[in-house]
Amino acid sequence: MSSWPIPGTAPFAPEEIEILNRVVGPATPVQRAWLAGFLAGLDAAASAPGTAVLASAAAPQGAALAPQPVAPAQPAEPLTIVYATESGNSERLASDMAKAARKMNLKPTVIDMADLEMSELASAKRLVFIAATWGEGDPPGRAVRAYGELMGEAAPRLEGVQFGVLALGDTAYADFCGVGKKIDARLEQLGGKRIADRVDCDLDFDEPAGKWIDSALKALAPAQDAASSRVIAVDFGGKPAPAGELGPVEAEIIGLIDLNSSQSDKETYHLELSFEGAAPQYKPGDSLDLYAENDPAYVDDLLKAAGLTSDAALRAELIKNRDVTTLSLKAVETYAEVTGHQYVKELLASGKAREWIVGRQLIDLIQQFPIALTADHLRKVTRPLSPRAYSIASSRREVGEEAHLLISAVRYQAFGRARKGVASGYVADQLKKGQKVRVKLRPNRHFALPAPDQDIIMVGPGTGIAPFRAFVQERRATNATGRSWLFFGDRQFTHDFLYQLEWQNALKDGALTRMDVAFSRDTPEKVYVQNRIWEQRRDLIEWLDKGAYFYVCGDAKAMAKDVRATLVKAYADVKGLSAEAAEKAVAGLDRAHRYLADTY
Amino acid sequence: MANDLSRNERIKEASEYLRGTLAEGLREEITGAIIEDDAQLVKFHGMYLQDDRDLRPERGKKKMEKAFAFMIRLRIPGGVCTPQQFLQVQHVAQTYGNHTMRLTTRQTFQLHGIIKSNLKATMREIDRALLTTIAACGDVNRNVMCNPNPLQSRAYRAAYDTAKAISDHLLPATPAYREIWLDGERIVGGEENVVEPIYGKTYLPRKFKVVIAVPPSNDVDVFAHDLGYIAILDENGDVVGYNVTVGGGMGMTHGQPETYPRTAEVMGFCKPQDAVAVAEAVVTVQRDWGDRSDRAHARLKYTIEDHGLDAFRAEVEKRSGVKLDQPKPFTFDSTGDRYGWTEGEDGNGHLTLFVQNGRIQDIPGGPQWMTGLREIAQMHQGDFRLTANQNIIIAGVAPDQRWDIDKLVEQYKLTRDASPLRRNSMACVALPTCGLALAESERYLPDLVTELEERLASHGLSDGEIIIRMTGCPNGCARPYLAEIGLVGKAPGKYNLYLGAAFDGSRLSKLFAEDLDHKGIVSALDPIFAAYMSERRPGERFGDYTIRAGFIAQTSNGADFHNNTGAKRTS
């Protein structure tokens, strides 16, 4: 951390000094120089009414006032940064890059791919895509439309556009960074000029992404001649970095209970966290990253298979910090490399590795292809253990300095071994009341509540219900006047009705206007939320026509897709539209940010 | 009077012939329950709102309401159903219930664990099999029982036809049932006497139960019911008429001596063709005379205690226009079932199987009742008859089919018989479904019996037929006060022990010891078994012995049930 320029003796309150230091401390000489001039100019302006130029940025998140330089600065070179995000990583990197870009005399414009117009691409001179891959190689939900246009016939030619792509992904998925790769190829195909080679980031993207941003900016930045380097160009118009950058904080577990009945075949844990002092300033719709530890029993099996049982330090490291369960193709390749294992090489050569790893974990690789291993080998084949995101299921207005999560235990059998999810298993089997865990706020401003007088429709089967518990609590606390309609589904009414009593109360006190439920295992023919949506389509469309916001949370693989498809069908049926027209209607909701999904 | 009517009377009055707000309640998706008043009304439709009491402790913590579900009781006069009907009921149990069927002490099926959202579907399936649940519960005439006695085929026929006729005649007429469960048209208004000619707006003050017994078997426990018919046969085995009994009932409440079980009294004799008229008269007198202010005092047994048998008989004769004759002599030998194969006069075979506590389920490693009976039902040409002892009879089997049925019985380990004590044992449902249970019953009695069998064996009494019945509360659903050994739940793990009832069901027992736990029960009975072994006279029944040997005082009738209680001798 850089030095603290502003002394404690300065005529400001301690917290103000702290804030100033946070800004001035890391500022470049250029920025400091500008600030000095700006403040001087500010007073001058104040004494001469009318000349003050203070304009607020058009950032919804109550961005700080965004002053323009008093001294007219030489226009900087424009840079367009497009991000395609689901859970916010790409977005964060985009704004990091914008910040860095400003220091390099670039004028960055950050665009959410959800709002991207193709014309903006054509007109861009310098173009950067930071794109995540979701589903099974799909673009993030909100980016689907623009992605489609980019890949389609109508996409503009990009002759002369300089571009670079940063891809975010997870080597655990078969189609690693598929979306970033496709965008990268497409931009070139459209005539763009790649001036920064794509980098595909795994979950531990911070370092590689940082490196890529630096090198990409170097390549993109306009050549700086001696003169211009002294010219001060400033633009504060960019979006403020979201509050996600606060590091992990410790929280104490004050409540942990499995909400499913003891006769249910599911376990869904309601986890109550309380914080030393203030809870992270979360809003309904945000998530928390939970830093979990591996199952010691699993790690012991792994070390046994690796013949490294005696290494206590390694054991501790693996439990705490390494992803020792995921088996990616990359991991198999590394294993073959570092051990030179003959059979593993053959497996890779045969091209069968890709399917062999499906459903398997690292331990299977080591048990099936044993070989003398060192601690270092293990470090090489594993990646850092990344946190897991969980939608916050509470509103601070109702629970104060607490945050509640709803976590479904992942347990399954594969290749003769009982497996469990790292984080959910940690919560289910390791954590106890009174223990502490580390969490980090993961804001999601794309899944926020609308104005209190707006109607909302919430579709959240299974753990998808979590954020809507926060929504309803918030709406109650703020006496919101808008109507709210909740769709919930799970397996059995009697054993899996999550938060049933709370919903009953919400319906009584009016925080919830209406609720429809679907339980798939109570009847011979399975019933899901989309079936209920279909049954209620008339009322539903009427709500939407009146401006209701439509939220979907939960399973991305099937549910989210089925729900969207059902909504399209509903439009077609109720309004007598063609399939295309109905699809357009729903796309219209997307564009208006009234169809909001948070799926995983 | 009107001002101190019991709550249920107001509910019935306001219900518009049992509609209440049931239809609306069923549409309430987010609760598995219905409102209290409707919960009272739904009984008349054959259903009880219950909750899984095993789960109660955890529900609140898990932010869920009680694990509500409905019990559905069918109405099967005389306990006779076709194989197709059996299969359909089983299908419903598998699809919507808890995968078991419960044979009751009143010759019908109960299904447990049906959640509200599945009620209508369930009722439709039941209706499809030409079965009904109307008036299986509630303040109306319940399922009419009839001795399923396969031996005296001709007498049985006559008795069954009478039972069926009475059952049909006393059926509530309200269209609410079809309307609510089978989406029938709402039929509005209608004069009271048009809608419910017999019952009227407020039905009966309390439940009402009718049975028909065919001596010498008293398997239906004729003296335990409000209205009973004891068939009187001529030398050819034809029914010439019935001795009519009234005022029987078991239910009582711990610590309230003004409530007591009562054995019915013989009121007179009627001809077969008068049986229905007499039944209607008894029902309407109870309708008008019964106590509608205190439900604990509303059963016919109290009406008769209050008005006296003679006054009651006179009123019945007046209303029915039937002059009752002097009762004819009759003798009962036992209240139990005859297990295994028997042959009827018509040459057809009847196989009575012992279903422990009436619970039809596939027991891992044990009898596969669900599967076995399904397979039998699929090939069986005759009918099924449910007994008052919670057992099932595969009846009317042509000689050439016996062998196939025997094969299936073996294959699925279905039990033809059990030890003398076990085959004479009965337990009510109690936990976890019964809302009134104070202690375990169905889930506990089998283990207790096992231990008592050992005690009996140790005294060389393995062959002794002793009737033992247990209930989880004093309501007496397994008729424990008519058992030679009666155990009645008082609190979790605690039972009151009753002794001295007659083997043939004609005499009530008396309280011997209170609040016994498992050990207490065994060590209270063990010395009595020992004494019985050494002191009993030839053919002397255990119940009779305990009185003669001075262990317990004799109960002459209901009012006397609570007098002179306690152990008079302990070893």
Ligand code: SRM
């Ligand atoms: C299933 C059955 C016991 C069994 O194991 O077979 C049964 C089960 C129940 N009886 Fe019973 N009774 C059953 C035969 C009896 C009998 C025996 C008989 O009638 O031969 C009696 C004693 C005779 C009598 O009526 O006095 C009996 C006297 C009661 C009483 C006390 C009635 C009284 O006036 O004292 C109640 C409680 C009440 O009605 O208030 C009761 C109430 C109940 C309820 C419905 C509890 C309730 O009201 O919430 C029990 C449901 C438990 C469950 O989860 O299934 N049950 N009940 C029998 C069903 C018979 C049928 O098919 O209709």
Ligand SMILES: Cc1cc2nc3c(=O)[nH]c(=O)nc-3n(C[C@H](O)[C@H](O)[C@H](O)COP(=O)(O)OP(=O)(O)OC[C@H]3O[C@@H](n4cnc5c(N)ncnc54)[C@H](O)[C@@H]3O)c2cc1C
């Ligand atoms: C924004 C966001 C919000 C989220 N909110 C919630 C929430 O509110 N509640 C919640 O419970 N989860 C939520 N999740 C999911 C959560 O982050 C974790 O992914 C989930 O809990 C599993 O993590 P884990 O460490 O327990 O399992 P992991 O150790 O990550 O294992 C999961 C992996 O196991 C494998 N697997 C799982 N089941 C099977 C099977 N049957 N057969 C074969 N392989 C299988 C799959 O490869 C799967 O990817 C959210 C995710 C995101 C991105």
Ligand SMILES: Cc1cc2nc3c(=O)[nH]c(=O)nc-3n(C[C@H](O)[C@H](O)[C@H](O)COP(=O)(O)O)c2cc1C
């Ligand atoms: C449900 C789900 C599906 C995912 N699918 C893929 C995938 O198919 N390929 C991939 O490389 N990464 C996949 N990822 C990993 C994400 O791309 C990765 O978490 C990325 O950092 C998310 O960036 P974002 O926050 O900007 O959306 C998936 C993640 C989740 C939670």
Ligand code: SF4
């Ligand atoms: S006797 Fe009591 S416990 Fe047993 S079923 Fe009847 S009401 Fe329930």
